Amino acid sequence: MGSVVDDEVGEIELGEEREREFDVEETIFVAVSKKVEESKTMLFWAIENFAGKRICVLHVHQPQFVAELTPTALANFALFPSVISVLCVAMPNGVLIESRFLKLVELKSKKAIFVCHEALTSCNVWFVCKGCLIYTRGGRKDKSDLEIAPPLLLLNSDMENELPENLESESLTDEPRFLDAEQGVHDLERISRSFSLQCSSHSSLSTDMLVGTSMLTSWPTHEEEKSQGQEAIGFYSRLEQVIRDAKSSKHREFEEAKALEDLCAKEMTQRKEIEEALTREKKEKERMKNQQDELMKELQMVQDQKSILEGRLEESKSTAQELEEKIISAVELLISFKEKRDRLRIEHGNAVAEVKKLSKLLNGEVSSFCSVQIPTFSFMEINELTHDFDPSRKIGEGRYGTVYRGILRHMHVAIKMLPSYGSQSQSDFQKEVEVLSRIRHPNLVTLIGTCPESRSLVYEYLKNGSLADHLACKDNTSPLSWQIRTQIVADICSALIFLHSNKPCIIHGNLKPSKVLLDANFVSKLGDLGIFRLIPQKEHPAYTTKLCNNLKGNSMYMDPEYLETGKLTPESDIYSFGILMLQILTGRPLLSVVKDVKCALENENFNGVLDFSAGDWPLEQAKQLAQLGLRCCEKHPLNRPDLVLEIWPLLEPMKASRVASASCLVSKKLHRIPSHFMCPIYQEVMTNPQIAADGYTYESEAIRGWFDSGHDTSPMTNLKLEHCKLVPNYALQNAILEWNQQL
Numbered sequence: 001m002g003s004v005v006d007d008e009v010g011e012i013e014l015g016e017e018r019e020r021e022f023d024v025e026e027t028i029f030v031a032v033s034k035k036v037e038e039s040k041t042m043l044f045w046a047i048e049n050f051a052g053k054r055i056c057v058l059h060v061h062q063p064q065f066v067a068e069l070t071p072t073a074l075a076n077f078a079l080f081p082s083v084i085s086v087l088c089v090a091m092p093n094g095v096l097i098e099s100r101f102l103k104l105v106e107l108k109s110k111k112a113i114f115v116c117h118e119a120l121t122s123c124n125v126w127f128v129c130k131g132c133l134i135y136t137r138g139g140r141k142d143k144s145d146l147e148i149a150p151p152l153l154l155l156n157s158d159m160e161n162e163l164p165e166n167l168e169s170e171s172l173t174d175e176p177r178f179l180d181a182e183q184g185v186h187d188l189e190r191i192s193r194s195f196s197l198q199c200s201s202h203s204s205l206s207t208d209m210l211v212g213t214s215m216l217t218s219w220p221t222h223e224e225e226k227s228q229g230q231e232a233i234g235f236y237s238r239l240e241q242v243i244r245d246a247k248s249s250k251h252r253e254f255e256e257a258k259a260l261e262d263l264c265a266k267e268m269t270q271r272k273e274i275e276e277a278l279t280r281e282k283k284e285k286e287r288m289k290n291q292q293d294e295l296m297k298e299l300q301m302v303q304d305q306k307s308i309l310e311g312r313l314e315e316s317k318s319t320a321q322e323l324e325e326k327i328i329s330a331v332e333l334l335i336s337f338k339e340k341r342d343r344l345r346i347e348h349g350n351a352v353a354e355v356k357k358l359s360k361l362l363n364g365e366v367s368s369f370c371s372v373q374i375p376t377f378s379f380m381e382i383n384e385l386t387h388d389f390d391p392s393r394k395i396g397e398g399r400y401g402t403v404y405r406g407i408l409r410h411m412h413v414a415i416k417m418l419p420s421y422g423s424q425s426q427s428d429f430q431k432e433v434e435v436l437s438r439i440r441h442p443n444l445v446t447l448i449g450t451c452p453e454s455r456s457l458v459y460e461y462l463k464n465g466s467l468a469d470h471l472a473c474k475d476n477t478s479p480l481s482w483q484i485r486t487q488i489v490a491d492i493c494s495a496l497i498f499l500h501s502n503k504p505c506i507i508h509g510n511l512k513p514s515k516v517l518l519d520a521n522f523v524s525k526l527g528d529l530g531i532f533r534l535i536p537q538k539e540h541p542a543y544t545t546k547l548c549n550n551l552k553g554n555s556m557y558m559d560p561e562y563l564e565t566g567k568l569t570p571e572s573d574i575y576s577f578g579i580l581m582l583q584i585l586t587g588r589p590l591l592s593v594v595k596d597v598k599c600a601l602e603n604e605n606f607n608g609v610l611d612f613s614a615g616d617w618p619l620e621q622a623k624q625l626a627q628l629g630l631r632c633c634e635k636h637p638l639n640r641p642d643l644v645l646e647i648w649p650l651l652e653p654m655k656a657s658r659v660a661s662a663s664c665l666v667s668k669k670l671h672r673i674p675s676h677f678m679c680p681i682y683q684e685v686m687t688n689p690q691i692a693a694d695g696y697t698y699e700s701e702a703i704r705g706w707f708d709s710g711h712d713t714s715p716m717t718n719l720k721l722e723h724c725k726l727v728p729n730y731a732l733q734n735a736i737l738e739w740n741q742q743l
């Protein structure tokens with residue numbers, strides 16, 4: 001293969017078949033030119049058109065071209081992966097080896113014509129003009145030509161032998177092979193070394209080559225060949241330099257590539273890290289999103305709760321406002337109450353002071369009044385009216401003394417002889433008597449006077465004796481009617497209410513049938529009031545013994561609570577009152593009366609226990625009384641009924657109806673006398689009633705005797721009368737007359 005470049009060759013015509021003809025295998029292209037630019041153009045043309053082939057460039061006249069060609073050209077060639085090897089050799093004569101492919105036009109250059117004529121017939125010669133192949137001369141292969149083949153051919157043979165095996169094998173394979181630039185440099189280096197060795201150590205060979213060429217061409221001269229050889233040596237030196245430069249360049253590039261690789265690896269690592277970071281960020285973002293969703297839910301819940309709480313807060317505020325208003329009004333009320341309290345305290349203080357003042361005055365008056373109003377009798381008088389304590393005058397005897405009957409200053413009286421004073425002084429006794437004498441009630445036995453000397457009490461005398469005597473039908477007395485019995489219950493209840501409502505509360509403490517006395521009209525009165533205050537019982541052995549002896553019977557009337565604790569209460573009287581009621585209803589023995597009534601009521605056999613000697617009881621009324629009596633007998637005081645609230649409302653209507661039914665009484669003796677017909681002093685039906693200044697009506701003889709004895713007070717109220725004048729009560733007198741006529 002060979003080519004010659006000459007810009008004097010003449011015009012060329014590129015055959016249309018050129019590209020087709022180039023498309024052959026196993027082509028090694030060699031370009032030769034005198035001009036650098038054309039060589040370059042040729043080289044690039046060859047690279048472009050012979051891709052995948054081995055390319056060799058031979059330069060004849062200008063060795064400096066190689067230096068210019070490399071390393072830039074080499075670097076450019078490296079860009080073409082199909083280029084395997086590039087060899088630049090400066091040849092003195094530009095005789096080429098082989099030519100093919102192109103059609104030629106006529107040659108005009110003398111040099112080209114000369115070459116064409118003088119070149120060995122075995123040579124194929126390519127003529128290139130201005131970078132274009134313009135003519136090809138085919139070579140004939142005969143023995144003579146081979147024998148006189150120029151050293152260049154040998155050189156080319158050597159070159160071919162020196163080519164790396166891989167280049168040979170590469171050309172034989174169909175698949176294109178990419179050879180890196182470094183390998184190309186190695187190849188160049190190796191081939192250059194081979195040429196250098198041949199040029200330096202075999203100068204003769206070089207000479208032979210030149211001679212061979214000159215033989216072929218008979219051109220140029222020896223001197224020229226010598227200078228061309230020197231140029232070739234310089235060229236080779238420069239080539240080596242170029243190779244070194246290329247090597248160092250390659251090394252730098254390798255270093256750079258390595259650095260790039262490291263950079264790339266680093267970048268890959270960084271990318272991996274970034275990807276991992278991105279993955280982490282993605283997960284984090286996902287987690288944040290989930291967290292955000294949860295937070296949003298919580299926020300929603302919190303907002304809901306907030307709205308609920310706000311609602312509650314509003315309610316609380318309104319409630320607080322209401323409460324504040326209430327507090328303000330309460331405070332205002334409190335302030336007004338405090339002011340009121342302060343006023344009341346002042347008034348109370350004034351009242352207390354007034355009371356003290358009045359009580360002082362009153363005490364002085366009372367003492368003077370008592371000394372005057374409560375008659376005190378001498379022992380002689382008591383002795384006289386009892387006929388020296390004649391037993392015939394004796395009407396009874398209890399634990400605290402004997403009771404006598406008598407007439408004192410025209411009045412029937414009962415005198416109770418008390419035991420001796422003991423530790424109690426006469427003055428103390430007198431004070432207690434004065435207190436008791438001030439307690440007045442229609443159903444209480446009136447204390448008329450006293451005899452401190454004999455410690456005796458003078459009471460109004462009640463003609464019909466005690467309830468105990470009537471229940472026992474003592475001295476064959478007729479049984480009391482149910483009306484009188486009902487009336488007695490109501491009267492005793494009335495007396496107890498009066499006593500308990502007193503300030504201080506007065507407790508009878510010994511309520512029983514013997515203490516219920518009946519006047520001439522069978523009006524009942526409670527006697528022996530406050531006797532405990534007058535008798536120092538514990539200090540009197542004789543009476544203590546009597547007390548113990550009689551307690552067995554009397555204890556049935558006593559409040560169990562009192563017997564247990566020794567403390568008297570108003571409920572103690574209620575208990576005794578209950579027993580009294582049950583006895584009045586049934587007349588049964590004291591021991592079994594509670595049990596009998598209870599059983600009868602439970603068995604609905606109340607008739608079996610009722611005392612029918614009292615007549616035909618209104619059964620419901622009697623049952624009510626019995627139930628009331630049982631309640632009064634409850635063991636626990638708090639279970640007993642209240643006198644005012646529960647007992648009295650039941651008894652009051654019975655009391656009212658009693659008067660109406662009194663006319664039904666058979667016995668004239670038991671016939672009820674209207675109480676207002678009775679004289680309060682004599683306790684007898686009046687014949688000449690007179691109205692005194694206190695408004696009460698008295699028997700004329702009785703009230704005048706009261707005044708004559710020095711009294712200027714009311715016998716009923718103990719208050720001082722404005723005057724002592726009397727007015728006849730004719731209306732009452734007529735009524736009494738009328739009533740007497742009906743009997």
Ligand SMILES: Nc1ncnc2c1ncn2[C@@H]1O[C@H](COP(=O)(O)OP(=O)(O)OP(=O)(O)O)[C@@H](O)[C@H]1O
Pocket residue numbers: 395396397398399400401402403414445459460461462463465466469510514515517527528550
């Ligand atoms: N003012 C009075 N008018 C008429 N009779 C009275 C009067 N006071 C007492 N008697 C009669 O005298 C009796 C004796 O009464 P007294 O109060 O002394 O004893 P007691 O009640 O029988 O027993 P004790 O006082 O020991 O409980 C009574 O049963 C009563 O018949």
